[in-house]
Amino acid sequence: MYDTPFLERNIVTQEVKISARDCQVHYGDNHAIKDVNVDIEDKTVTAFIGPSGCGKSTFLRCLNRMNDTIDICRVEGRITLDGEDIYDPKVDPVQLRAKVGMVFQKPNPFPKSIYDNVAYGPKIHGLARSKAELDEIVEKALRRGAIWDEVKDRLTAPGTGLSGGQQQRLCIARAVATEPEVLLMDEPCSALDPIATAQVEELIDELREQYSVVIVTHSMQQAARVSQKTAFFHMGSLVEFGETGQIFTNPRDPRTESYITGRIG
Amino acid sequence: MTDAAKTPTARGAKGVSLLAPDAHTRKRNAAEARFRIYGLVAVGIGLFFLVALLSSIVMNGIGAFQQTGYRLQIELREDVLDKTGTRDIENIKKVKTFAYAQLIRAAMLREIEKAGIDTPLAQAKVTGFSSDLDPMMSDGARAHLRDLVLADPGLIGQTIELRLLASSRVDGYLKGRVSRDSIARDKNLDTVHLDLVDALRSVGVVNTAFNPAFILGSDASDARPEQAGMGVAILGSLFMMLVVLVLSLPIGVASSIYLEEFAPKNRFTDLIEVNISNLAAVPSIVFGILGLAVFIQFMHLPQSAPLVGGLVLTLMTLPTIIIATRASLQSVPPSIRDAALGVGASKMQAVFHHVLPLAMPGILTGTIIGLAQALGETAPLLLIGMVGYIASNYPDGVASGFLDPNSAMPAQIFEWAKRADPAFYERAWGGIIILLVVLLSMNFIAILLRRRFERRW
Ligand SMILES: Nc1ncnc2c1ncn2[C@@H]1O[C@H](COP(=O)(O)OP(=O)(O)OP(=O)(O)O)[C@@H](O)[C@H]1O
Ligand SMILES: [Mg+2]
Numbered sequence: 224m225y226d227t228p229f230l231e232r233n234i235v236t237q238e239v240k241i242s243a244r245d246c247q248v249h250y251g252d253n254h255a256i257k258d259v260n261v262d263i264e265d266k267t268v269t270a271f272i273g274p275s276g277c278g279k280s281t282f283l284r285c286l287n288r289m290n291d292t293i294d295i296c297r298v299e300g301r302i303t304l305d306g307e308d309i310y311d312p313k314v315d316p317v318q319l320r321a322k323v324g325m326v327f328q329k330p331n332p333f334p335k336s337i338y339d340n341v342a343y344g345p346k347i348h349g350l351a352r353s354k355a356e357l358d359e360i361v362e363k364a365l366r367r368g369a370i371w372d373e374v375k376d377r378l379t380a381p382g383t384g385l386s387g388g389q390q391q392r393l394c395i396a397r398a399v400a401t402e403p404e405v406l407l408m409d410e411p412c413s414a415l416d417p418i419a420t421a422q423v424e425e426l427i428d429e430l431r432e433q434y435s436v437v438i439v440t441h442s443m444q445q446a447a448r449v450s451q452k453t454a455f456f457h458m459g460s461l462v463e464f465g466e467t468g469q470i471f472t473n474p475r476d477p478r479t480e481s482y483i484t485g486r487i488g
Numbered sequence: 489m490t491d492a493a494k495t496p497t498a499r500g501a502k503g504v505s506l507l508a509p510d511a512h513t514r515k516r517n518a519a520e521a522r523f524r525i526y527g528l529v530a531v532g533i534g535l536f537f538l539v540a541l542l543s544s545i546v547m548n549g550i551g552a553f554q555q556t557g558y559r560l561q562i563e564l565r566e567d568v569l570d571k572t573g574t575r576d577i578e579n580i581k582k583v584k585t586f587a588y589a590q591l592i593r594a595a596m597l598r599e600i601e602k603a604g605i606d607t608p609l610a611q612a613k614v615t616g617f618s619s620d621l622d623p624m625m626s627d628g629a630r631a632h633l634r635d636l637v638l639a640d641p642g643l644i645g646q647t648i649e650l651r652l653l654a655s656s657r658v659d660g661y662l663k664g665r666v667s668r669d670s671i672a673r674d675k676n677l678d679t680v681h682l683d684l685v686d687a688l689r690s691v692g693v694v695n696t697a698f699n700p701a702f703i704l705g706s707d708a709s710d711a712r713p714e715q716a717g718m719g720v721a722i723l724g725s726l727f728m729m730l731v732v733l734v735l736s737l738p739i740g741v742a743s744s745i746y747l748e749e750f751a752p753k754n755r756f757t758d759l760i761e762v763n764i765s766n767l768a769a770v771p772s773i774v775f776g777i778l779g780l781a782v783f784i785q786f787m788h789l790p791q792s793a794p795l796v797g798g799l800v801l802t803l804m805t806l807p808t809i810i811i812a813t814r815a816s817l818q819s820v821p822p823s824i825r826d827a828a829l830g831v832g833a834s835k836m837q838a839v840f841h842h843v844l845p846l847a848m849p850g851i852l853t854g855t856i857i858g859l860a861q862a863l864g865e866t867a868p869l870l871l872i873g874m875v876g877y878i879a880s881n882y883p884d885g886v887a888s889g890f891l892d893p894n895s896a897m898p899a900q901i902f903e904w905a906k907r908a909d910p911a912f913y914e915r916a917w918g919g920i921i922i923l924l925v926v927l928l929s930m931n932f933i934a935i936l937l938r939r940r941f942e943r944r945w
Pocket of ligand 1: 250253255273274275276277278279280281282293
């Protein structure tokens with residue numbers, strides 16, 4: 224797929240999974256996200272690009288309410304998942320996060336065994352009724368994380384003992400093990416070598432069949448390779464959002480153009 | 489490049505040879521070497537004091553673990569102990585320790601005769617009434633014999649071999665604490681006694697042996713240092729530590745988790761935080777007087793009880809545990825919390841499944857350090873009456889262990905150090921050895937626990 228020219232890609236518009244309207248984020252006095260409106264589609268990979276500090280991670284963390292853990296962070300506006308406001312007081316953020324999984328920039332496996340890392344999510348959500356079922360879930364998740372062959376003989380070894388790339392794939396496996404509907408990935412490949420990156424990108428492409436995937440990346444090539452939709456952020460605002468092919472070949476905003484051609488950022 | 493450029497001296501402007509360090513490097517190396525020497529000297533001084541301290545403690549205190557005694561064949565004469573011959577326990581109880589003293593004297597005189605020792609102490613007196621021998625024996629010896637007979641009246645009529653304690657002065661003579669010069673002013677003991685002791689020692693009747701009663705026994709009154717032991721005070725300390733552990737660990741850990749992980753950061757929690765840090769610096773005697781006012785005068789809990797001691801020490805230990813627990817919670821990387829929240833764990837699940845296990849070694853170390861501090865604390869015990877109490881009885885049962893008056897290890901040591909007789913002074917040093925051994929084993933346990941928990945990554 225990597226070689227397919229953008230314009231020839233078969234673009235199918237899916238139904239909207241997450242939509243944000245007039246989203247504002249403040250860290251104390253710092254207005255980090257300004258008036259962001261975006262529709263993230265189901266079964267689609269959406270890439271967030273933009274210069275460092277423009278608020279990509281901040282906006283991503285709004286989508287599963289991870290910002291709740293930051294005391295000074297204030298989120299305003301309306302963000303909906305399948306039409307339901309996720310910031311509604313009746314919503315339990317924990318339940319939301321089970322539906323909207325997250326993979327972090329730095330691989331952060333639990334200091335437990337590889338098996339326990341993946342089994343933890345299904346266990347606390349009660350997805351497995353027996354040990355055999357849990358084993359099955361773990362194996363499936365590790366296979367989807369493209370790491371099963373490397374770790375199948377040492378599932379009891381500590382997850383922290385893996386290489387950086389393996390750890391990141393383990394974290395992806397851990398995230399998919401809970402069967403989320405949306406997967407948020409914050410620069411998942413920044414710690415990986417080209418081979419591991421290629422594996423993760425392939426994985427993302429597979430995940431698209433079932434999930435809505437949002438990926439933050441600093442690599443234009445990566446955004447171009449894996450995503451169908453791209454959002455360009457600049458200084459807290461969403462400057463441009465559209466088909467990846469259109470953004471990279473025919474950007475409408477001059478700021479987008481100068482960023483992807485390497486003049487700002 | 490010319491040939492001349494190959495020799496180091498002929499290099500260009502920036503060509504200084506690496507083989508000969510320049511002035512700047514030499515200076516820096518000298519400073520580093522000096523610093524290393526300062527460090528070594530500091531460590532050396534520290535080690536020297538440590539060794540000096542430990543060796544003086546051991547030299548002064550090791551004697552307390554040994555006690556001098558006589559090995560005697562004691563004839564438990566029926567005509568003295570049970571004139572009716574019925575072995576009626578009530579009758580036997582009527583016989584006072586004075587009668588047992590006669591039996592001991594007689595046994596001693598037999599040993600003197602057997603060994604052919606010529607001593608004025610054995611002459612002139614009717615057999616069995618040479619009370620001149622009494623100062624050589626511990627006052628406790630006759631009571632010990634009487635207890636033995638009361639426990640088993642069947643012994644009456646037999647001759648039993650028994651080791652009976654010598655008086656503290658004879659003990660001091662054998663250990664070098666009492667000399668013939670210092671005895672001159674002593675009204676109780678004469679040089680003739682010492683001559684006799686020397687003679688008895690050469691035939692093996694008197695010897696110094698390991699004295700388990702010092703570790704297991706109870707405290708004794710001023711007149712009988714040779715009988716005093718730490719056992720009851722150790723038990724008192726144990727009961728106090730139980731109270732401290734059971735109260736301060738859950739309270740301390742729960743409040744630290746709440747403050748660290750759940751509490752909103754505002755003025756109020758800041759105030760609490762500052763106050764906890766301040767609490768750790770409050771002198772322990774303040775907690776003592778607080779305990780006296782609240783637990784004893786207001787709540788009417790019994791005085792000198794390990795329960796009250798434990799409560800007071802809990803107040804003292806809590807800040808230590810809270811500070812240690814919070815530090816170890818803070819040292820758990822936030823990415824672990826994110827990871828747990830990211831897979832949909834609740835805050836509490838994240839803390840209890842992931843953060844707490846990682847913080848456990850730190851929490852345990854903090855707890856044991858807090859306990860060790862509490863174990864050695866004396867000042868607050870002063871105010872609730874655990875110092876000065878003669879811990880002469882073992883508590884019967886667990887409830888009485890918490891509620892009956894008792895002493896504690898440091899209080900017992902303080903008590904002995906206060907008494908006039910140098911024999912007690914030796915016991916104070918011996919008590920310090922026991923205290924240090926207990927503290928070292930606690931630290932050892934802390935290290936073991938740390939290892940055990942850290943192995944689970
Ligand atoms: N925890 C925080 N507390 C306060 N300010 C924050 C916090 N996290 C981010 N910010 C601020 O919000 C703004 C956006 O940060 P964000 O991390 O979202 O940028 P980013 O686009 O992800 O950058 P990068 O590409 O470097 O990761 C920055 O100005 C940053 O200083
Ligand atoms: Mg970021």
